[in-house]
Amino acid sequence: MRNLIIIGAGPAGYTSAVYAARAELMPLVFEGAVYGGQLMTTTEVENYPGFSKGILGPSLMGEMREQAKRFGAELVSENVTSVDFSSHPFKVIAGNRVEEAKTVIISTGASHRKLGIPSEDALWGKGISACATCDAFFFKNKVVAVVGGGDSAMEEASFVARFASKVYVLVRTDKLRASKIMAERAQKNGKIEFIYNVAVEEVLGTGVGHVTGLRLKDSVSGITRDLSCDGMFLAIGLVPSVDLFKGIVDLDERGYIKTKNVTETNIPGVFAAGDVQDAKYRQAITAAGSGCAAALDAQRYIEKLEEQA
Ligand code: NDP
Numbered sequence: 001m002r003n004l005i006i007i008g009a010g011p012a013g014y015t016s017a018v019y020a021a022r023a024e025l026m027p028l029v030f031e032g033a034v035y036g037g038q039l040m041t042t043t044e045v046e047n048y049p050g051f052s053k054g055i056l057g058p059s060l061m062g063e064m065r066e067q068a069k070r071f072g073a074e075l076v077s078e079n080v081t082s083v084d085f086s087s088h089p090f091k092v093i094a095g096n097r098v099e100e101a102k103t104v105i106i107s108t109g110a111s112h113r114k115l116g117i118p119s120e121d122a123l124w125g126k127g128i129s130a131c132a133t134c135d136a137f138f139f140k141n142k143v144v145a146v147v148g149g150g151d152s153a154m155e156e157a158s159f160v161a162r163f164a165s166k167v168y169v170l171v172r173t174d175k176l177r178a179s180k181i182m183a184e185r186a187q188k189n190g191k192i193e194f195i196y197n198v199a200v201e202e203v204l205g206t207g208v209g210h211v212t213g214l215r216l217k218d219s220v221s222g223i224t225r226d227l228s229c230d231g232m233f234l235a236i237g238l239v240p241s242v243d244l245f246k247g248i249v250d251l252d253e254r255g256y257i258k259t260k261n262v263t264e265t266n267i268p269g270v271f272a273a274g275d276v277q278d279a280k281y282r283q284a285i286t287a288a289g290s291g292c293a294a295a296l297d298a299q300r301y302i303e304k305l306e307e308q309a
Contacts, residue, residue: 002028004298005092005101006073007080007244010037011284012274013107014064015291016298020105021071023299028074028101030094035077036061037109038238038275039284041131043159048284060284085248085267102305103269103298106245106257107291110238110275110282115147119203127211127231128203132156139164139231145214146170147200148235154182156235161191168227169194172219195227203232240276254279263294271297 004020006013009031020027039045042057051060069075076094084091089100112130114120120128129135132146136159144164146157149171161167169186174196176183186192198216204226205212213228240256242249250258250266256279263271273294274287 002101006105008107009035010109012287012291015288016295017068017073019295021073105294106272107274108241110240130234132159136160142230144231146233149176153235154178154186167192
């Protein structure tokens with residue numbers, strides 16, 4: 001039986017792994033098929049303390065991964081397929097592999113929210129993307145719409161504008177959620193135009209197999225119109241990655257894992273850290289911080305188990 005299994009390999013998971021490995025808990029980390037989480041599709045991270053000149057998201061994650069490895073964390077690039085927390089030791093299953101552990105840290109993060117309209121599924125990857133750093137290059141001298149009014153939308157719009165000839169930012173209300181500095185950066189960019197109070201009703205182009213425009217509804221006037229464009233980037237927030245834990249671990253009304261005392265779930269010995277339990281801060285540094293807390297909590301829990309034995 002293992003001391004600790006960590007599910008998920010973003011800033012929270014790797015920080016947990018570093019702390020747990022240094023405490024000689026020999027943690028096993030299920031990284032999933034692709035490690036690193038959301039930072040792998042970010043460009044420059046300017047607000048992670050310790051990097052005065054900024055650092056690329058993938059470089060930061062590569063460093064965290066190396067650090068976890070250096071202290072002896074066991075990293076496996078497999079997706080967990082199910083968990084059984086109904087009895088102790090807990091079971092974590094990845095295909096045919098069944099692992100048992102005294103404690104588990106859930107750090108599965110969150111993924112991009114979608115609009116939930118049929119044409120979006122039909123044209124995903126054919127002009128629709130949620131990752132400017134991955135796909136902006138394909139829109140050289142093209143017209144692109146970015147949906148959303150948060151920091152992600154500002155960042156995506158500014159990045160896409162390096163390639164595209166024109167970028168529309170479509171905001172569903174009359175105000176941005178983005179921080180002032182990020183909003184101003186996008187607003188000063190001559191290629192970017194903001195359109196407020198609009199909802200995307202349909203992505204046009206299903207007939208030809210690629211995005212040709214968007215049908216927009218003005219939420220004030222109710223008028224519908226078509227905006228011609230070659231691509232759409234979604235930046236409308238995140239949904240926590242909790243599919244494995246539904247009906248097993250308590251979730252809050254927004255679908256995030258419910259925690260008390262920072263990382264404790266409703267199951268003693270199962271902890272959660274990072275974006276999967278944090279709807280409020282959602283920063284790499286806060287995820288890393290809660291990952292550290294989860295490792296310390298797991299360590300204390302194991303010590304208590306040993307005292308009772
Ligand atoms: P946010 O939740 O902050 O913003 C989501 C945006 O999408 C809001 O404008 C929201 O509108 C809009 N939206 C949500 N659902 C829909 C929908 N169905 N249709 C249209 N619009 C929709 O998410 P972000 O991903 O922007 O940011 C997440 C966190 O990450 C934040 O804490 C942010 O500060 C941080 N971040 C920091 C960066 C940096 O500092 N470099 C870069 C990127 C993100 P409404 O306001 O009406 O709800």
